[in-house]
Amino acid sequence: MSQTQTNQPTISKEEATWMFEKMLEIRHFEDRVHDIFGTGILPGFVHLYAGEEAIAVGLCSHLDDKDYITSTHRGHGHCIAKGCDLEGMMAEIYGRATGLCKGKGGSMHIADVEKGMLGANGIVGGGFPLAVGAGLTHKLKKTGGVAVCFFGDGANNHGTFHEGINMAAIWNLPVIFVAENNGFAEATPFHYASSCKSIADRAIGYGIPGETVDGKDVMAVREAAQRAVERARNGEGPTLIECITYRNYGHFEGDAQTYKGEEKVKHLDDLDAIKKFYTYLTEQGIMTEAELDQMDDDVRRAVDRAVEFAERSPYPLPEQLMEDVYVSYKTDGGAAR
Amino acid sequence: MTRQITFSQAVNEAMALSMREDQDVILLGEDVAGGAAVDHLQDEEAWGGVMGVTKGLVQEFGRERVIDTPIAEAGYIGAAVTAAATGMRPIAELMFNDFIGSCLDEVMNQGAKLRYMFGGKAKVPLTIRTMHGAGFRAAAQHSQSLYSFFTHIPGLKVVIPSTPYDAKGLLLESIFDDDLVVFFEDKTLYTMKGEVPEGSYRIPFGKADIKRKGEDVTIVAIGKMVHTAIKAAAELSKNGVEAEIIDPRTLSPLDEDTILSSVEKTGRLIVVDEANPRCSAATDIAALVADKGFDYLDAPIKMVTAPHTPVPFAPSLEDIYLPTPDKIIKAVQEMTGSELVI
Numbered sequence: 001m002s003q004t005q006t007n008q009p010t011i012s013k014e015e016a017t018w019m020f021e022k023m024l025e026i027r028h029f030e031d032r033v034h035d036i037f038g039t040g041i042l043p044g045f046v047h048l049y050a051g052e053e054a055i056a057v058g059l060c061s062h063l064d065d066k067d068y069i070t071s072t073h074r075g076h077g078h079c080i081a082k083g084c085d086l087e088g089m090m091a092e093i094y095g096r097a098t099g100l101c102k103g104k105g106g107s108m109h110i111a112d113v114e115k116g117m118l119g120a121n122g123i124v125g126g127g128f129p130l131a132v133g134a135g136l137t138h139k140l141k142k143t144g145g146v147a148v149c150f151f152g153d154g155a156n157n158h159g160t161f162h163e164g165i166n167m168a169a170i171w172n173l174p175v176i177f178v179a180e181n182n183g184f185a186e187a188t189p190f191h192y193a194s195s196c197k198s199i200a201d202r203a204i205g206y207g208i209p210g211e212t213v214d215g216k217d218v219m220a221v222r223e224a225a226q227r228a229v230e231r232a233r234n235g236e237g238p239t240l241i242e243c244i245t246y247r248n249y250g251h252f253e254g255d256a257q258t259y260k261g262e263e264k265v266k267h268l269d270d271l272d273a274i275k276k277f278y279t280y281l282t283e284q285g286i287m288t289e290a291e292l293d294q295m296d297d298d299v300r301r302a303v304d305r306a307v308e309f310a311e312r313s314p315y316p317l318p319e320q321l322m323e324d325v326y327v328s329y330k331t332d333g334g335a336a337r
Numbered sequence: 338m339t340r341q342i343t344f345s346q347a348v349n350e351a352m353a354l355s356m357r358e359d360q361d362v363i364l365l366g367e368d369v370a371g372g373a374a375v376d377h378l379q380d381e382e383a384w385g386g387v388m389g390v391t392k393g394l395v396q397e398f399g400r401e402r403v404i405d406t407p408i409a410e411a412g413y414i415g416a417a418v419t420a421a422a423t424g425m426r427p428i429a430e431l432m433f434n435d436f437i438g439s440c441l442d443e444v445m446n447q448g449a450k451l452r453y454m455f456g457g458k459a460k461v462p463l464t465i466r467t468m469h470g471a472g473f474r475a476a477a478q479h480s481q482s483l484y485s486f487f488t489h490i491p492g493l494k495v496v497i498p499s500t501p502y503d504a505k506g507l508l509l510e511s512i513f514d515d516d517l518v519v520f521f522e523d524k525t526l527y528t529m530k531g532e533v534p535e536g537s538y539r540i541p542f543g544k545a546d547i548k549r550k551g552e553d554v555t556i557v558a559i560g561k562m563v564h565t566a567i568k569a570a571a572e573l574s575k576n577g578v579e580a581e582i583i584d585p586r587t588l589s590p591l592d593e594d595t596i597l598s599s600v601e602k603t604g605r606l607i608v609v610d611e612a613n614p615r616c617s618a619a620t621d622i623a624a625l626v627a628d629k630g631f632d633y634l635d636a637p638i639k640m641v642t643a644p645h646t647p648v649p650f651a652p653s654l655e656d657i658y659l660p661t662p663d664k665i666i667k668a669v670q671e672m673t674g675s676e677l678v679i
Contacts, residue, residue: 068423102456109454118419119455123446129415130447136416137423140363140401163412170407324457325491327515329543329590 049077051248058221070127075120128164135173154185215243366430449492506540
């Protein structure tokens with residue numbers, strides 16, 4: 001970082017407010033889901049994004065509603081950063097009719113197409129071709145929009161990684177591939193499962209730029225994202241960004257995390273992404289501690305409201321089982337031929 | 338007389354008409370034009386599809402709308418799913434239906450389910466055209482008929498035309514349908530000629546076509562088996578047995594009423610399907626009639642299908658793999674208990 005950058009704020013107060021707020025929303029949302037899951041009332045699987053906030057927020061700080069993102073099984077953070085409604089999200093995770101997907105997707109399929117969020121995805125590696133398709137639409141319709149594909153280090157060994165990035169590169173599509181390398185694919189370390197030192201190195205094989213950034217530093221992610229988004233919007237094609245990060249919780253809720261070591265303590269404390277950004281904002285004089293602490297209180301209350309909303313919302317009615325299978329007709333509910 | 342064109346030309350014409358009508362219709366697949374980025378070809382095709390079905394489209398619509406893809410089915414079929422969900426109306430060609438193994442996730446877990454998982458907030462107006470069928474000496478990995486696979490999956494519509502007329506009308510319906518449609522083209526039917534009107538027309542899904550009227554036995558035949566059944570029916574007729582041949586045309590949705598009404602009339606059902614027999618379209622249709630039309634039946638339901646084997650290469654084996662008119666006639670004999678002299 002150059003001298004000028006360290007001495008002068010590189011973001012406006014308005015941008016900083018949005019970013020810090022989104023990071024807090026993700027953290028408090030996920031911490032609450034963790035606590036609630038522990039009580040046993042949530043159906044299904046949940047995979048929490050806490051610890052990785054800087055990546056979704058750093059990227060999405062350059063996006064608007066016309067831009068698309070594809071996500072992963074660990075998708076709540078991407079949803080929040082893309083502007084999805086916290087109450088609708090929480091209701092979805094509770095399986096309620098008021099959820100973003102009317103309670104029919106749940107945590108692993110949470111989506112809001114109007115916000116450009118093309119869904120969390122239960123299939124590791126599922127997002128690569130999907131992001132390419134969204135990028136293809138942007139290119140053909142000349143919208144100026146981009147598509148961002150968030151994926152984990154586990155997905156970087158999947159065949160669709162190759163097919164998707166290669167295709168985006170040959171067609172020069174406005175797609176940004178964002179690896180969230182949290183060190184573990186489920187319970188298997190990155191260095192065991194990947195025959196490369198860094199995911200970014202794999203960009204060479206596709207003739208596109210690839211870089212590795214500190215995924216716990218939202219400003220670093222934001223800066224790399226800015227270059228990639230500009231390239232994409234200018235028609236210069238895709239970029240691969242690898243963000244080194246750590247997940248605060250297990251692969252899924254209930255994971256005993258026996259594969260983690262001492263590093264865990266540091267990540268939850270000194271290396272914490274929100275702590276880092278808090279320090280940056282106050283030291284740079286962009287925001288005061290009082291302002292940031294007030295935001296923290298406000299976000300906690302917003303998450304409380306989301307939980308209350310979810311808990312008082314109804315479950316989907318039996319007739320909703322048969323809805324939205326097809327656009328043009330309902331299946332009959334019986335033999336369903 | 339209405340003009341006669343081939344099945345292949347009918348499919349081509351439906352694509353051209355849809356692309357003229359709607360700028361959002363694009364075609365992508367392996368060598369759908371061929372020769373992309375070859376300097377001397379530009380907007381000329383090298384192939385126009387491996388069987389020439391997409392010939393002439395790149396000349397009319399350009400390489401921006403007729404897109405040659407890498408041989409990467411997961412990549413481009415998956416891309417077609419979200420291109421559809423974000424505002425395009427793509428036609429993706431999966432060269433052979435056997436290649437679904439390379440992109441089943443994109444069809445089954447993504448395309449078929451987006452709408453439901455997202456609570457109705459997405460639609461996927463994608464048509465996947467794919468070749469199927471044995472009898473081409475193409476062996477085990479290029480000859481299967483996998484429509485039952487797709488029929489099993491909610492969210493997909495499954496279309497299998499048997500004539501050039503049906504192919505054009507059903508493909509236009511597929512392209513302008515707002516759901517994901519898998520459209521099967523039997524490679525042995527491409528050269529078949531039939532009457533096809535010029536201009537656009539659509540055949541609705543879920544409407545079976547009675548290809549031959551008869552009173553004595555109902556034969557539900559899928560795809561090119563319609564023609565096998567017609568040959569059998571001609572022989573049966575010489576012996577005083579009149580078969581009614583029903584072509585479902587779409588397996589999802591399935592026109593249950595037409596099948597059940599016919600069985601109510603004839604009291605007998607044979608399902609002719611060139612696919613493997615277990616958990617198949619044939620068993621599904623047999624189950625439908627056993628479930629909802631049991632009282633109409635005067636005899637047990639018969640299925641005439643391929644055996645439970647991969648498609649063999651040797652002509653001597655492939656010929657006995659496929660259902661034939663003789664096998665259908667034999668099934669009718671068993672059913673009626675009559676000693677028909679053929």
